[in-house]
Amino acid sequence: MLSENSQIFSNADPYSVSDYVNQYIGTHEINLPRKRAAEASLSHRSFGSLDLCRISYGSNVSVTSSGLNTCYHLQVLLKGHCLWRGHGNEHYFAPGELLLINPDDPADLTYSNDCEKFIVKLPVTALERVCSDNHWNKPIEGIRFSPRHSLQQLNGFSSLLNLVCDESERVHAPSRLREYFTGIIATKLLELLDNNIECEPFEESGSPFERVVQFIEENLKKNISLDQMAAVARMSPRSLYNLFEKRANTTPMNYIRRLKLERIHTYLSDPESKIRSITEVALDYGFLHLGRFAENYRNAFGELPSDTLRQHANLNYRR
Template identity: 55%
Template structure:
């Protein structure tokens, strides 16, 4: 079924070994789980494994019908490709028998419940969450506040254009005689970019040349948090970009620095509150301090420069 070679005997760690020994190794390198074995027989397991930049590549067979269960994987994603046999997946009140050529994607908050057939062999790619975060930052894609989530967990490999070939290239590079860390890092970034591009996720991908969506998201964030002490570092974290990129974004879209933009929006909100008879404002000092203006003299001066009158005049006019 699989034309591409995903790891070879060059990466062999266990050959015809005790499944529990293989399971212990998997717990250390690939992801925590518990293994339920059949009571009868002496199955023999095999495992190939390579570290590759921040990824782990693994090819595994247990040699028996085993059940693998675990709580959520927390800080890792599992991409599992079925090579031989079948594997029953249970989750979200559903179940599915995976066949060769199918791919299962497990999110960090998904519990794992898999039953392997006795002839089942699969390839597993372990991806840390931080790598997906860094790719989102690099591509200037909007990173979801609750973390990246793959919205579908089942794929046919032949529907993911170029993906199997890329996996095979990574495996070949992982088994190369000379290991070049920088090359491995590039490949790891490429495979994750490909995953985010080909598979359905909650990441909002926008044209990297047009950062308007990122700026709009920051504008919304500022508007919702005007009473908070928002600094540039916080905005950069929200946008998953460097401070330098953040300043460039505001210069292009607002013609101002993030700090000045936030101050202007705070003043506009205060002006709206002072002008609106239905808004419960007892005095200027209270509303100014609500929005973080602790030096009232400087606040009044900034307000007058922006609106042509003192805040107390705006308040008097509403009555």
């Protein structure tokens, strides 16, 4: 996680490293024994809205913070141990364990001499964006995680962090790619770690595409908006477009229009249907521009609505 290309300090004074952390990673204070070795090290990269940091103070050190304000700190213990105190509890973190510090949580940590951590600084806005895109309700008090976790809860997360670190060290990593990885990390944390967000599994109510199709069919005569469909699918409008291109080879609104035309064609072709006028049927399905409706109908079925209705009338006459 982060190569020598990202190293800022090596065998440095711990207070020099702390000053850098205060400037770029998060406000804190450190307290060390009077006699200390200059063995602190730090590697750091900014990657989109993420900050990635690998840090070791090389000494027993106490780290305290009153709060992180606008960001979350995900700390992965790589070596040694770290004593955490919070919410009236304490826990010795061992390698492979995760500490997730909420923005308004005070921090009280004690590092061992050989303690080394990898820290991901993630802005509040990144997690809120994921909630918005998936239409998950964000609590009034904000998104909050429980502090203690394990890498085993995040299958493949170590590989993801290594990939993000590699990409962060590229000279010209596209900004779109940087934010893409930020979204993946935020989504994994929200879906897999204990928090106060209710993420309803898609499996309980069908796939997103199936839910939207069912919603369309049940409301076909109504004016269905893109935002309504996105809410049903629990994804952003852009993601909904991509979903329909993949599953139906068309856009959501074109899918609705095609389905309406098919329903009208079936209705006009049914000898049992009692049709007073084509205009009435078209208006019933939301086609307000009758000339455009007739053109769309002919493009879809190779004939005008009046032709379909005439065949229907001929069938009734023969009967």
